Amino acid sequence: MYIVNKELLNTLEKNIYSILINEIKQNNTLSITDAGIICNCSASKISKFVQKLGFKNYKEYLAFISGQIFSVIPDENERLHKFLDDYNDEIIDQFTSHIQKFEKIILFGYGPSFIAGQYFEYKLRNQLDIPIWAVAHETSIIDLLSKNSLVIIFSITGQFKSFTELYDNIISKNSKAAFILEEGRTDFLERYDYTITLSNFIQNPELLPHEKTRTTFFTFIETVIKKLENSSFENTLKYRKKTQL
Known part of the structure; x- marks a missing residue:
């Protein structure tokens, strides 16, 4: 079970959210390091972002967004x-x-x-x-x-x-x-x-x-x-x- 509430995100995090959804649609193996580079932030920021959304870690977030978890x-x-x-x-x-x-x-x-x-x-x-x-x-x-x-x-x-x-x-x-x-x-x-x-x-x-x-x-x-x-x-x-x- 997953909940995604974008209202919890600040402006920077909403930008990360939009960028990553589009990127993961093209590349469902996108690493957290590459995600940080694409979003112009650190890998640790990406990690905090996915946890704020309610995911345990980036791996779980990637599997959910890409559909691999289903x-x-x-x-x-x-x-x-x-x-x-x-x-x-x-x-x-x-x-x-x-x-x-x-x-x-x-x-x-x-x-x-x-x-x-x-x-x-x-x-x-x-x-x-x-x-x-x-x-x-x-x-x-x-x-x-x-x-x-x-x-x-x-x-x-x-x-x-x-x-x-x-x-x-x-x-x-x-x-x-x-x-x-x-x-x-x-x-x-x-x-x-x-x-x-x-x-x-x-x-x-x-x-x-x-x-x-x-x-x-x-x-x-x-x-x-x-x-x-x-x-x-x-x-x-x-x-x-x-x-x-």
Whole structure:
């Protein structure tokens, strides 16, 4: 599981980000030394940059950006076992903190991914005291948008339809978008500021997007809700202790 949040980067790091994505597309064996030379900085700066993005080291970052880290596992039971073994609770913590910054949340997905959005809406309404909607059409998103809204978009492959126009409309309304993908896509990392890739392990490529399972989405949703529940419980305990003093 990986999270790429470009909002955490300063101007220099955003420049490094753009340069390296383009370079790695041409050369998927680019060394950290050559990366530093291309970006006009030291190898240690590159190392700090990839760690700030949430990667363990440059090697892992290179494998992710180039797509080498992803492998196809046609057997669904085996794939899900590996997905759970690879699960990263730190990303859940980061995402849970992120969604609590907004005054409105809109959930969206095409086809079966919309059902994941509906389920998340049902769960979130019990945890957050803000307006939350799951919608099935892009026009509905635009009608609901206001300043400081977050649009969470679920997509297995990101290939069913382009999200570029929708994203531009969201940004134009002074709001943000967060993409939750099962399969990593370099073009999403180039275009969009906040992307979570859930798994290194890809479903059977012969399946069409609507034929693929959404199990990883529901696992992700449940862990986010559990984190919110625990946070609420801890805040309640702190309040009680304070009022008893």
